[in-house]
Amino acid sequence: MPWELDNDRPIYLQLMERIRHDIISGVYRPGDKIPSVRDLALDAAVNPNTMQKALAELERSGLLYSQRTSGRYITDDEKLLRKMKMELASEHIHQFFEQMHHLGFSDDETLEMILETLRREQNGNDS
Amino acid sequence: METILECRDLTKKYGSKYALYNLNLSLERGQIVGLLGPNGSGKTTLIKLANALLRPTSGQILINGTEPGVETKRIVSYLPDRNYLGKHMRVNEAMTYYNTFYDNFNLERASQMMDSLDIDPRSRLSSLSKGTLEKVQLILVMSREADLYILDEPIGGVDPAARDYILQTILTNYNENATVLISTHLISDIENVLDRAVFLQEGQLVLNASVDEIRSQHGKSVDTLFREVFKC
Amino acid sequence: MLGKLIKFDLKYGIKIFILLHGILIVLSVLGRFLFMDRLSFDDPNAALVSNVALFASAMLFLLIAVCFCTWLIITFRFYRNLFTGEGYLSWTLPASGVQHLWAKIISGCIWYALDCFIMAGCILLLVTGNNVTEAYSHIAPEFNTELGMSLSRFALLLFLIMLASCPLTVIQTYFCIVIGQIFPAHRILGAVAAYFISNFVIQILSFALQIGTGFFPEYILVGQSGSSDQVGMYLFSMIGYSILMMIVIAAAQYAVTHYIMKKKINLL
Numbered sequence: 001m002p003w004e005l006d007n008d009r010p011i012y013l014q015l016m017e018r019i020r021h022d023i024i025s026g027v028y029r030p031g032d033k034i035p036s037v038r039d040l041a042l043d044a045a046v047n048p049n050t051m052q053k054a055l056a057e058l059e060r061s062g063l064l065y066s067q068r069t070s071g072r073y074i075t076d077d078e079k080l081l082r083k084m085k086m087e088l089a090s091e092h093i094h095q096f097f098e099q100m101h102h103l104g105f106s107d108d109e110t111l112e113m114i115l116e117t118l119r120r121e122q123n124g125n126d127s
Numbered sequence: 128m129e130t131i132l133e134c135r136d137l138t139k140k141y142g143s144k145y146a147l148y149n150l151n152l153s154l155e156r157g158q159i160v161g162l163l164g165p166n167g168s169g170k171t172t173l174i175k176l177a178n179a180l181l182r183p184t185s186g187q188i189l190i191n192g193t194e195p196g197v198e199t200k201r202i203v204s205y206l207p208d209r210n211y212l213g214k215h216m217r218v219n220e221a222m223t224y225y226n227t228f229y230d231n232f233n234l235e236r237a238s239q240m241m242d243s244l245d246i247d248p249r250s251r252l253s254s255l256s257k258g259t260l261e262k263v264q265l266i267l268v269m270s271r272e273a274d275l276y277i278l279d280e281p282i283g284g285v286d287p288a289a290r291d292y293i294l295q296t297i298l299t300n301y302n303e304n305a306t307v308l309i310s311t312h313l314i315s316d317i318e319n320v321l322d323r324a325v326f327l328q329e330g331q332l333v334l335n336a337s338v339d340e341i342r343s344q345h346g347k348s349v350d351t352l353f354r355e356v357f358k359c
Numbered sequence: 360m361l362g363k364l365i366k367f368d369l370k371y372g373i374k375i376f377i378l379l380h381g382i383l384i385v386l387s388v389l390g391r392f393l394f395m396d397r398l399s400f401d402d403p404n405a406a407l408v409s410n411v412a413l414f415a416s417a418m419l420f421l422l423i424a425v426c427f428c429t430w431l432i433i434t435f436r437f438y439r440n441l442f443t444g445e446g447y448l449s450w451t452l453p454a455s456g457v458q459h460l461w462a463k464i465i466s467g468c469i470w471y472a473l474d475c476f477i478m479a480g481c482i483l484l485l486v487t488g489n490n491v492t493e494a495y496s497h498i499a500p501e502f503n504t505e506l507g508m509s510l511s512r513f514a515l516l517l518f519l520i521m522l523a524s525c526p527l528t529v530i531q532t533y534f535c536i537v538i539g540q541i542f543p544a545h546r547i548l549g550a551v552a553a554y555f556i557s558n559f560v561i562q563i564l565s566f567a568l569q570i571g572t573g574f575f576p577e578y579i580l581v582g583q584s585g586s587s588d589q590v591g592m593y594l595f596s597m598i599g600y601s602i603l604m605m606i607v608i609a610a611a612q613y614a615v616t617h618y619i620m621k622k623k624i625n626l627l
Contacts, residue, residue: 007315007318007350007351008346008347008351009343009346010342010343011319011338011339011342041298042295042298045291045294045295045298045319045320047158047298047319047322047338049159049322050322050338050339053339141543178450179450180447180451180624180626182623182624196455198453200451200452200453201453205451207447210444211446211447212445213371213440213445224367227367228360229452
């Protein structure tokens with residue numbers, strides 16, 4: 001199944017995002033070996049060179065490290081992973097608030113709606 | 128990076144009409160290149176010149192530094208845009224044919240790929256559906272360990288499933304030292320597998336850039352850019 | 360490379376070749392045992408003559424048809440394999456145009472030569488029954504003086520000439536097809552035109568040759584009236600000259616074909 005990719009942004013950026021997301025969300029565990037460039041490229045149905053570039057960029061950011069002979073591994077630096085996770089989370093939150101602004105809700109209204117939604121879901125689960 | 132294909136002022140005339148005019152182009156090893164352009168822009172002419180099926184009117188085309196000839200035919204694997212296998216042949220006869228003439232043909236790999244598609248090696252090419260025949264031809268071409276693969280419209284006229292299979296086959300079989308040149312006008316389908324896009328228009332080079340360069344510079348896909356450049 | 364190319368060229372036509380010549384052989388065997396062997400030449404009558412004439416023309420037609428089909432196999436292989444869709448594969452094999460040309464010349468000659476041998480064998484089979492040889496022995500002396508040699512020697516010479524003309528025909532055919540390729544819009548028409556024009560040139564040349572060497576056709580009449588020359592001798596010196604001329608022409612045609620195959624082929 002080819003990965004869903006947007007048309008208008010560089011492919012390697014989207015590959016980076018997708019892999020970073022998979023790492024942070026636990027599809028790959030810290031210290032795991034990740035599949036080879038070729039396999040990942042085939043899986044995503046993209047050019048291997050582009051995948052190579054994405055992985056190299058992730059390596060530069062410290063999320064991956066490569067062992068000369070045996071391939072690439074996910075970092076086991078839990079602090080870094082935690083930091084990335086927080087960054088990603090706050091990015092999502094920012095985007096969410098921005099969209100709510102577009103719809104004309106203030107931050108307070110938005111917050112109130114979030115709490116309301118949570119309360120309703122909890123009640124639903126209880127009953 | 129080493130150059131695998133180079134055109135220097137390459138010109139080809141049919142009668143009084145120019146199919147290619149003073150084309151200068153250089154492609155390096157290790158990439159997948161899309162040769163894009165509307166019908167009649169000179170894509171097939173360029174491909175035929177690279178395969179010595181046509182002779183340049185003037186200028187030069189060089190494959191790995193030599194003019195197309197017996198030596199370059201050893202290292203170029205070519206998929207024409209039409210049925211090029213005798214209809215009387217059987218699938219296994221076609222494989223034998225390739226195996227006889229090309230030192231770099233990997234018979235085992237080809238047989239495996241035919242098996243995985245459930246193609247009976249005894250069946251005649253004339254009995255295969257259009258899509259299956261295109262797959263058979265692609266398997267033959269991609270089973271050669273070549274330095275330059277030239278695929279003329281490999282995904283034209285096949286259904287989306289066959290298209291995915293064809294792209295997968297290209298990605299699985301090419302090696303880092305080889306270059307794949309794919310001509311097509313169906314860009315959105317293959318955009319993600321390309322390193323580089325070369326646009327031709329009326330026999331001349333309009334654009335030669337990497338796909339990610341195009342996307343970050345123009346903020347749009349190669350397909351969208353293509354539609355803008357070649358707007359009727 | 361040349362060997363591989365020839366192998367596949369021969370493989371291409373083998374089924375239809377065997378089929379055609381199988382039919383020819385079977386019909387010849389039947390003709391010999393069911394027709395020829397039953398003839399009696401002891402009391403020649405009108406019915407016998409017309410029967411033999413009918414049978415001979417039927418066989419002649421069959422031989423010409425088989426020969427023509429062999430020519431078609433050779434022609435189609437050359438045209439299809441190099442100048443249609445298949446050409447896209449043939450011309451991208453690691454072989455040169457000249458290698459392709461030679462592979463086709465050699466395979467074409469092999470087909471033609473085999474065809475000649477089989478046809479000669481069939482004719483021999485048809486005319487070597489005891490009744491025929493017996494009947495011929497009565498008129499042999501007369502025939503021999505007329506021909507200037509024995510009939511078997513005459514037949515052998517004819518056969519050798521036929522064999523020698525194989526490569527010439529093959530080269531001329533390829534020459535015409537290749538000339539046709541120079542006219543991208545009218546390839547077949549070009550080939551047919553090349554055929555007629557080259558034949559016309561050959562006619563003119565042989566006419567000139569006949570005059571030049573003094574073998575003008577009126578001599579044949581003199582020969583038949585039994586005065587000086589014998590028919591066989593006349594024929595063979597005539598054919599000898601024209602073979603010589605054909606060899607020169609074939610060499611020229613080969614040179615042109617070679618050049619075009621090497622430099623000028625554009626597959627569209």
